[in-house]
Amino acid sequence: MDRRDFLKCSLAGCSLFLVGKGLSTPLSSSALAAPPSQLSRVEARYYQKLPDREIKCELCPRFCQLGDKERGFCGVRENQDGKYYTLVYGKVASLNVDPIEKKPFFHFLPGSEAFSLATAGCNLSCKFCQNWEISQMRPEQVRNIHLPPEAVVETAEKYNCPVIAYTYSEPVIFYEFMYDTCLLARRRGIKNVVVSAGYINPEPLADLMKVVEAIKIDLKAFTQDFYTNYVRGELQPVLKTIKQIAKSKTWLEIVYLVIPTLNDNPEDIRKMSRWLKAEIGPDYPIHFSRFHPMYLIKNLPPTPVSTLEKLREIALEEGLHYVYVGNVPGHPGEHTYCPNCGKVIIERYGYTIKKKELSGNKCRYCGQVIPGVWS
Amino acid sequence: MKTSKVVVITARNVFSGQGLPDPRVVLKMFRKGLELLTGASKAEEALAIWFKPEDRVGIKINTIGRRLLSTLPETSITLGLWLGQTICREDNIIIWDRSNEELKDTGYKLSNTPGSLKIFGTDTRGAGYTEEPIVNRNIGSLFSRIQAELIDASISLAILKDHGLAGVTAGLKNYFGAIHNPNKYHDSHCNPYIAELFETDLIRRKHRLTILDALKVQYHRGPSYHPQWAENCKKLIFSTDPVAADAVGWKLIDELRARKGLPSLKEENREPVYLFTAEKLGLGQARLENIEIVEEEV
Numbered sequence: 001m002d003r004r005d006f007l008k009c010s011l012a013g014c015s016l017f018l019v020g021k022g023l024s025t026p027l028s029s030s031a032l033a034a035p036p037s038q039l040s041r042v043e044a045r046y047y048q049k050l051p052d053r054e055i056k057c058e059l060c061p062r063f064c065q066l067g068d069k070e071r072g073f074c075g076v077r078e079n080q081d082g083k084y085y086t087l088v089y090g091k092v093a094s095l096n097v098d099p100i101e102k103k104p105f106f107h108f109l110p111g112s113e114a115f116s117l118a119t120a121g122c123n124l125s126c127k128f129c130q131n132w133e134i135s136q137m138r139p140e141q142v143r144n145i146h147l148p149p150e151a152v153v154e155t156a157e158k159y160n161c162p163v164i165a166y167t168y169s170e171p172v173i174f175y176e177f178m179y180d181t182c183l184l185a186r187r188r189g190i191k192n193v194v195v196s197a198g199y200i201n202p203e204p205l206a207d208l209m210k211v212v213e214a215i216k217i218d219l220k221a222f223t224q225d226f227y228t229n230y231v232r233g234e235l236q237p238v239l240k241t242i243k244q245i246a247k248s249k250t251w252l253e254i255v256y257l258v259i260p261t262l263n264d265n266p267e268d269i270r271k272m273s274r275w276l277k278a279e280i281g282p283d284y285p286i287h288f289s290r291f292h293p294m295y296l297i298k299n300l301p302p303t304p305v306s307t308l309e310k311l312r313e314i315a316l317e318e319g320l321h322y323v324y325v326g327n328v329p330g331h332p333g334e335h336t337y338c339p340n341c342g343k344v345i346i347e348r349y350g351y352t353i354k355k356k357e358l359s360g361n362k363c364r365y366c367g368q369v370i371p372g373v374w375s
Numbered sequence: 376m377k378t379s380k381v382v383v384i385t386a387r388n389v390f391s392g393q394g395l396p397d398p399r400v401v402l403k404m405f406r407k408g409l410e411l412l413t414g415a416s417k418a419e420e421a422l423a424i425w426f427k428p429e430d431r432v433g434i435k436i437n438t439i440g441r442r443l444l445s446t447l448p449e450t451s452i453t454l455g456l457w458l459g460q461t462i463c464r465e466d467n468i469i470i471w472d473r474s475n476e477e478l479k480d481t482g483y484k485l486s487n488t489p490g491s492l493k494i495f496g497t498d499t500r501g502a503g504y505t506e507e508p509i510v511n512r513n514i515g516s517l518f519s520r521i522q523a524e525l526i527d528a529s530i531s532l533a534i535l536k537d538h539g540l541a542g543v544t545a546g547l548k549n550y551f552g553a554i555h556n557p558n559k560y561h562d563s564h565c566n567p568y569i570a571e572l573f574e575t576d577l578i579r580r581k582h583r584l585t586i587l588d589a590l591k592v593q594y595h596r597g598p599s600y601h602p603q604w605a606e607n608c609k610k611l612i613f614s615t616d617p618v619a620a621d622a623v624g625w626k627l628i629d630e631l632r633a634r635k636g637l638p639s640l641k642e643e644n645r646e647p648v649y650l651f652t653a654e655k656l657g658l659g660q661a662r663l664e665n666i667e668i669v670e671e672e673v
């Protein structure tokens with residue numbers, strides 16, 4: 001039994017449900033997992049009180065304005081008598097130890113294990129969501145275990161995880177829980193990484209970046225049409241988030257899930273690559289990941305590998321330095337190539353590091369500095 | 376030509392001394408409402424038009440406003456017992472909403488015993504949601520298994536309220552409580568979501584009757600309860616056209632608002648546009664000129 005298996009078993013023993021390959025299964029077919037009264041009641045941050053017991057949430061660009069007893073779009077924040085509460089503070093719906101490459105982070109402590117967790121809920125509604133069984137649910141519709149920040153950090157320590165990853169659903173919506181955990185983890189020398197769609201307002205993002213080391217942004221497409229029809233959100237705030245992170249000290253990687261016929265237009269990818277190069281420079285990694293039919297989009301095939309290769313080629317042509325192919329184990333696009341000498345400096349197979357030819361933060365062959373967090 | 380009929384029944388004495396609906400008066404209202412709606416001489420004949428003896432009937436109520444602003448047991452149980460003792464089997468009637476907690480907070484005693492009326496939420500063990508999302512246009516949701524599997528016919532017994540986002544919440548929007556993710560459908564005035572949800576086979580095919588509970592109406596700042604903007608209207612509104620019923624509910628809310636010197640929903644730019652979407656989808660009549668409104672007092 002390895003550490004991962006042990007974690008699965010021990011958590012199952014304390015009545016946490018399945019922690020499979022990184023994803024939990026909510027109890028969707030029978031009863032709700034937790035009555036609403038067993039959810040958390042911790043006052044939310046970033047909201048305004050309005051007259052007549054209304055509130056306006058300012059955490060994300062939706063700015064939900066809600067009356068008493070109403071919840072925001074994300075389904076995990078509730079106005080109770082004019083005060084806004086997060087219902088998912090310490091309410092972990094999915095928990096796992098994952099390789100950091102699975103997030104994916106390719107330029108952040110390669111080969112390390114990330115203690116990964118999520119609560120239910122999301123502030124977007126992607127029709128192709130790969131984690132919909134927690135992200136598109138309300139917290140009372142999945143099984144939760146109570147794991148407050150201290151317990152998260154202690155468990156991560158117990159399993160020698162150097163990183164905690166806030167991931168799977170959308171960490172923005174469990175901001176308070178994430179932030180407090182980050183703070184505690186950092187004091188104990190554990191690094192924090194966030195996997196997000198970047199749908200967050202600048203002020204909470206700025207505060208969050210004070211306590212996290214890296215953020216991976218899922219850029220869903222480079223057209224507003226796609227965001228309107230398949231994501232139910234706006235593109236511009238996400239681009240703003242990308243720029244804000246790139247300007248900070250927080251490490252950034254970008255993932256673009258390529259869905260056949262929906263967001264795989266080469267011209268859009270060219271425009272996006274140009275935009276990225278102009279706005280944040282060529283050095284932040286971008287991963288073109290393979291889509292698998294899921295949730296509300298089941299009528300499309302998995303992304304052809306040739307499409308991923310073509311889009312990768314375009315991004316490289318446009319001058320981006322670190323362009324990866326994701327979800328295709330064994331593909332040469334998984335490796336990191338030195339942009340100067342062209343040699344493979346990190347060789348990967350899926351989530352496994354096969355070879356690392358870095359000396360500190362430099363290419364071992366030519367001495368080129370490779371941006372990232374390497375130690 | 377007026378193609379849909381909506382009946383509005385008022386009972387001045389509907390509230391008892393404790394301020395709760397008096398079941399005897401409520402029953403009279405139900406009877407009269409259904410007689411006028413169908414032209415039947417006896418209300419039971421009207422019920423028999425929509426429900427077969429073997430039908431399992433869901434009465435979907437809305438308890439989010441708890442005791443202060445919900446379909447109260449005095450109203451829904453009266454309907455359930457009447458239906459269960461005349462046309463259907465009592466234990467084939469389910470009064471239901473999202474959660475047991477909300478039902479209990481509203482004053483319901485949960486019940487799932489053989490032989491008697493059933494009252495429970497989707498979170499009851501053995502209920503829950505469908506495994507896979509059901510998709511219709513912009514809707515992609517898991518459905519309560521009560522709506523999906525445990526009933527054959529449905530009554531939307533909905534509380535009528537002003538709604539900050541939708542404009543009006545009534546019989547159509549009541550079915551937001553039948554899915555797992557209503558929070559995803561509140562943008563753009565809940566349009567087209569409310570209409571498209573009703574259009575799904577699981578709702579449209581099973582829906583038989585809308586009854587709007589307008590005994591107490593929150594006409595401003597809804598859907599939350601604000602006593603200063605709630606009025607004891609003492610009305611129940613009946614229709615087999617779910618869109619027309621809600622359109623008449625909207626009219627009532629706007630009349631109350633006008634009487635209190637408040638701007639209309641349209642003036643506040645939040646009229647329930649989903650009703651017009653519903654009309655376009657062929658779900659019913661949203662325009663008052665196409666609706667015959669019959670009003671009577673009992």
Ligand code: SF4
Pocket residue numbers: 057058059060061062063064071072073074075077122123172173
């Ligand atoms: S975080 Fe949730 S409640 Fe707040 S604005 Fe975003 S979706 Fe709305």
